[in-house]
Structure formats: structure tokens, C-alpha cells
Amino acid sequence: MSETNTFILDDQEIPFTPGQSVMQAALSAGVFIPHLCYHPEFRPHGSCKLCTVKINGRPATSCTTPAAHGMEVESNTPEILDKRRTLVQMLLVEGNHFCPSCEKSGFCKLQALGYELGVMTPRFNLLYPTRPVDASHPDVLLDFNRCILCELCIRASTEVDGKFVFALSGRGIKKHLVVNAESGRLADTNFSLADKAAQVCPVGVILPKRKGFAVPYGERHFDDAPISAHVDEFKPVMPGQEGRS
Amino acid sequence: MNAPRKLKVATTSLAGCFGCHMSLLDIDERLLELLEFIEFDRSPLTDIKHCGPCDIGIIEGGVCNAENVHVLREFRANCKILIALGACAVNGGLPAQRNHLDLRDILAAVYVTEEGLVPGTQIPNDLELPLPLNHVHPIHEVVNIDYFLPGCPPSGDAIWKFLTDLLAGHTPRLGHGLIRYD
Numbered sequence: 001m002s003e004t005n006t007f008i009l010d011d012q013e014i015p016f017t018p019g020q021s022v023m024q025a026a027l028s029a030g031v032f033i034p035h036l037c038y039h040p041e042f043r044p045h046g047s048c049k050l051c052t053v054k055i056n057g058r059p060a061t062s063c064t065t066p067a068a069h070g071m072e073v074e075s076n077t078p079e080i081l082d083k084r085r086t087l088v089q090m091l092l093v094e095g096n097h098f099c100p101s102c103e104k105s106g107f108c109k110l111q112a113l114g115y116e117l118g119v120m121t122p123r124f125n126l127l128y129p130t131r132p133v134d135a136s137h138p139d140v141l142l143d144f145n146r147c148i149l150c151e152l153c154i155r156a157s158t159e160v161d162g163k164f165v166f167a168l169s170g171r172g173i174k175k176h177l178v179v180n181a182e183s184g185r186l187a188d189t190n191f192s193l194a195d196k197a198a199q200v201c202p203v204g205v206i207l208p209k210r211k212g213f214a215v216p217y218g219e220r221h222f223d224d225a226p227i228s229a230h231v232d233e234f235k236p237v238m239p240g241q242e243g244r245s
Numbered sequence: 246m247n248a249p250r251k252l253k254v255a256t257t258s259l260a261g262c263f264g265c266h267m268s269l270l271d272i273d274e275r276l277l278e279l280l281e282f283i284e285f286d287r288s289p290l291t292d293i294k295h296c297g298p299c300d301i302g303i304i305e306g307g308v309c310n311a312e313n314v315h316v317l318r319e320f321r322a323n324c325k326i327l328i329a330l331g332a333c334a335v336n337g338g339l340p341a342q343r344n345h346l347d348l349r350d351i352l353a354a355v356y357v358t359e360e361g362l363v364p365g366t367q368i369p370n371d372l373e374l375p376l377p378l379n380h381v382h383p384i385h386e387v388v389n390i391d392y393f394l395p396g397c398p399p400s401g402d403a404i405w406k407f408l409t410d411l412l413a414g415h416t417p418r419l420g421h422g423l424i425r426y427d
Contacts, residue, residue, distance in 0.1 A: 098342065099426035100332055100397035106427070115424050121329070121393035122336050125386050130345040226421045 007071035009053075014067075022062035022073060023051055024236045032228035033075055034084055034113050036091075036202050037150035038063040040237050042159070048150055050084050050113065085117045092122040094173075096129065096145035097203075103212040104204030106220025110148060111203075112227035134179065136187035139209055146203045147177045153206060157197035165191045177205070251281075252300040252412065255324060256288040259313040260340045260381055261306025263289070264398040265331035269303075271401030279405075282412050296323045301411070303328045304390075307337045308382045312375035321388040326411070329390045330404075332397040332426065334383065341381040348379050392417065396425045 006013050009026055016025035021044060026033050037048040044063040051062040054074040062075070074080060091097075091110060099105045113119075134142040149168060154177075157165040165186070169178040181188040191197070198206055217223065222230070258266060266289060272279065287296040296302070302324030308314055321327055332338040343351055356368045384390055394407050394417075403423040410417035 092336070096342075097426075098332075098336070098338065100339070101342075102427070111426055114426065115421065118418075118424065120335075120395060120424070121385060121390070122383070123385070126336060126341070126383060128337070128341065128344040128380065223422075 004069055005067075006069065007067055007073055009073045010076050014073075016067040020067050020236070022053065022055070022060075022065050022067050022071070025067045026062065026073075026075070027231060027235050030231055031075075032231040032234070033062050034116065034227075035063060035234075036109055036113065036148060037152065038234075039152055039155075039200060040234055042152065042155050042200075045151055045155070048087070048148065050087055052083065053080065081117060084113075085119055086123075088114050088117060088119050089121070089123045091148050092119070093124045093126045094129070095147060096131065102143075102146065102204045103207055104146070104201075106215065106217070106223055108204055108222075109202035109227065110146075112222040112230075115222070116226050116228055131176070134184075134186050136185040137191060137209075138187070139193040140186060140191065140198060141207045141209055142179070142186055143205055143207060144177055147205045148203055149175060149177065150202060152200040152202065153177075153197045156200045157191075157195065160196035163190055163195065163197070165189045165195070165197060251284045253286045253298070254283045254288070254301045254303065255286040255296045255299045255320060256290070256303040256330075257296075257305065257316055257320065258289065259304060259306035259316060259334070259384070260309035261331065261333045261338075263305070265305035265334075266290075268331075268396075268398035268401055269404055272405045273401065275405055279408065296320055299324045301326045301328065303330050304334050304384055305330045307333045307340055308378065308384055308387050309340050310375040310377045314378075314387060317384055317387055326391045327388065328392045328394060328407075329384050330394050331399055332395055335385075335393050335395045337381045337383045338397065341383075344380045348377060352377075394419075397427055399423075399425070 005018065006015050009031060012031065014025050014029045014031065023033055023035065023038060033051045033053065035048065035051040037045040038051060046061045046064040049061060052059050053062045055065060056072055088110065099111055105111060131144040133144065151168065154166045154168065157163050164180050167178050167180050168175055170176050178184060179186050179189060193208055256266065285291045286299050287293040296319050302320040304317065304320060304327065308317060329335050333340060352368045356366055394403065396403060400423065403419055406419055406423055407417040
């Protein structure tokens with residue numbers, strides 16, 4: 001790796017290979033940047049904005065910004081952490097996020113980021129949207145109450161599974177996840193539990209049936225350490241390239 | 246030299262299950278240590294019915310009926326510091342899962358159309374009963390809240406850390422394992 005390919009992230013020198021995003025370089029170097037819509041196996045999406053950093057003084061999403069030599073990147077600053085906290089709070093009030101009754105609790109990235117950032121309250125008025133679940137599929141439950149519109153299931157179904165099972169519909173606050181079937185029901189698609197799209201949801205929307213609460217408290221994925229300590233799980237699959245499995 | 250004045254603490258459970266109060270008792274023998282520094286005013290533990298001037302008010306549960314609103318406002322008017330304790334106070338929790346249903350439909354389903362009811366059963370309509378609100382609200386939507394401690398319930402250790410931080414005069418910092426939403 002050329003010594004000239006480095007940037008500064010919160011006073012730390014981060015090496016990168018040309019083509020890597022700021023996020024990929026940081027994660028490769030073991031520095032966690034909070035994110036929800038980024039996934040190492042998919043092209044960056046830049047929609048959740050949680051990975052926003054300041055690059056040379058200007059806000060930018062680190063998952064979509066290519067690393068460049070000499071950049072000065074701020075991530076772990078009170079100002080940016082406060083903005084990320086607000087983003088998490090807006091997600092919490094926009095959906096119905098009741099962790100005590102969610103099977104994804106302990107495995108959920110939104111929850112883990114709430115803990116990481118010290119989000120103690122949703123702060124805003126809760127919207128309590130009405131979002132019926134889809135339990136039509138024999139193996140999978142869709143609980144739209146928790147959807148954060150990261151589009152990972154859409155990307156996985158389209159790019160990996162080649163099935164186009166999911167899509168977004170509507171605009172603004174009415175934007176929501178839909179199932180691509182005339183009936184709108186998951187049972188009327190060729191979706192399968194083995195699909196990549198069944199495995200990428202960062203929250204508790206796409207859930208395998210008959211497996212709820214299988215892991216006890218204390219042994220769940222994010223019970224042992226904060227999500228920032230799980231940084232190795234988010235490292236790029238193929239360093240230097242935007243992985244597309 | 247006089248011993249420092251004990252802080253007055255009031256607690257209540259609104260639309261909650263008293264699980265958070267049980268969790269407060271889960272600090273076990275540390276309760277005795279806590280009582281060196283605090284004394285309880287209105288609380289299910291003292292059975293005092295109304296809240297006097299207090300240093301700290303601890304609210305469990307969200308707001309689901311008119312009485313909850315009155316109690317919450319009494320606490321806000323009397324407490325220097327108000328704390329939302331547990332998931333229901335913080336985001337409405339389990340009771341708020343009725344929010345996407347029509348209140349009249351829920352009451353009718355329970356008291357009118359449910360099978361096995363005594364013939365003639367009606368929706369209770371006694372002046373003694375507080376009227377339910379159309380929706381359940383977290384308490385920060387009704388009064389200003391100073392601190393939030395999520396969890397269903399927050400563990401005894403989390404409550405202990407939270408209260409001892411507060412008594413020591415600094416912002417509570419829970420850290421991993423103590424901050425929990427479930």
C-alpha cells in the first residue's frame with residue numbers, strides 16, 4: 001500500500017486503497033462509523049445518513065464518498081454524534097419500535113446504535129403509524145412496523161436473488177416497503193428463507209417463523225459488546241472494491 | 246455539623262405494570278444505602294396519596310387516561326427533577342400498542358361483543374373511573390422530562406447506577422449492558 005494514500009480521521013491516520021470509500025477504509029482500519037443502510041456486500045446507498053462525517057469541514061456520507069489523500073475527516077465529535085442521535089430518534093418515532101416484544105432485540109442494528117450513541121429517549125412525538133404485518137408466507141413474517149427504508153432487502157432481492165420481491169412505494173412520510181405481487185402478499189411471490197434478502201434486514205422486519213426469542217438474554221449478538229466493538233463484521237468483503245456478491 | 250438534608254423522592258406508576266417499581270426493589274440491600282441519602286414522599290411504597298415538594302420524581306408508565314395526566318402534572322409541579330423510568334414512560338411501551346386501534350372498538354370488543362359475558366354487560370361508565378385517552382402517550386409528550394431511563398424494565402443495576410450518578414451530582418452515564426430498550 002502506498003504511503004501517500006492516507007487521510008486523517010479524528011486525528012488518526014487511515015490508509016486506503018484507491019477506490020475505497022471513507023467508510024470502507026475506516027472499517028478496514030478497525031474504526032467504526034455508525035451506519036444502517038451500508039452493508040459490506042452491497043453498493044453504498046447513502047440514505048440513512050447515520051455515517052455522516054465532516055470531510056474538510058463539509059458534511060458528507062462516508063459510505064458514498066471516495067477516500068482521497070489528505071482528507072481531514074471528523075466523525076467522533078460531539079456535534080456529529082448529536083446529529084446521529086437525532087437521526088436515530090427520528091427513526092424511532094417514525095415506526096413502531098417496541099423492543100421488548102421484538103424477536104430481533106439483541107440482534108438489531110438500530111437498537112445497538114441507540115445504545116452506542118446513548119439514545120435514552122425518542123425525544124420527539126411518536127407517530128405510531130398503522131402498518132399491518134404480513135404473515136402470509138409459510139416461513140417468513142414481515143413486520144413493516146420496524147422498517148427503516150434502508151432498501152437492503154430490495155437490493156439483495158434484486159442484485160443477488162434476481163427476484164425483485166421488494167420495492168418502496170409512496171413519497172415522503174408515506175414512503176413504505178411493499179411486496180411485488182398483485183395481491184401485495186409475500187406468499188404470492190417466490191420469496192424463500194434461503195434468499196439473501198431474508199438475511200440482510202438490519203432491524204426486525206423480515207423474520208423467520210418459529211424461531212423467535214431462541215437466544216437468551218446475555219447471549220444475543222450485541223449483548224457482549226457495543227456495536228462499535230463488532231467492527232470486524234462490517235469490514236469490506238473485497239478490500240478496495242465495492243463488493244457485490 | 247448537620248448531616249446533609251435527605252433528598253425527597255416521589256414515585257408513581259401510570260400506564261405501567263409496576264415492573265419498574267419491582268426493579269427498583271431489585272437493588273436489594275443497596276436500598277438501605279439509598280435511604281441514607283433519600284426519603285420517599287408520594288409512592289406506592291409509602292402509600293402517600295399526593296406529592297409534596299420533592300427533589301426527584303420517578304414516573305413509571307405512559308399516559309393512557311385522564312387521571313394519568315393529572316398525576317403527571319402534579320409530579321411536574323412538585324418535582325425539581327422528573328425521570329421517565331422504563332419503556333412505557335419513554336415510548337408508550339406495551340399499552341401504546343393499542344394506538345392503531347379505535348378506542349370504542351377496543352372497549353366494545355372487551356365489554357360487549359366478547360363471548361361469555363353476562364347478558365347486559367356494558368362498557369363501564371362510572372364517574373369514579375378515569376376516562377381513557379384515545380391514544381397512549383409517552384410522558385415527554387405531556388410534560389417536560391429531565392431524564393430518561395429506558396428498559397422493560399431497566400435492571401436494578403441500571404437504576405442503581407442512574408440514581409447514584411444523579412445523587413453524586415452528575416449526568417447519569419449507563420454504558421453498555423445497562424442501557425437497554427428491552
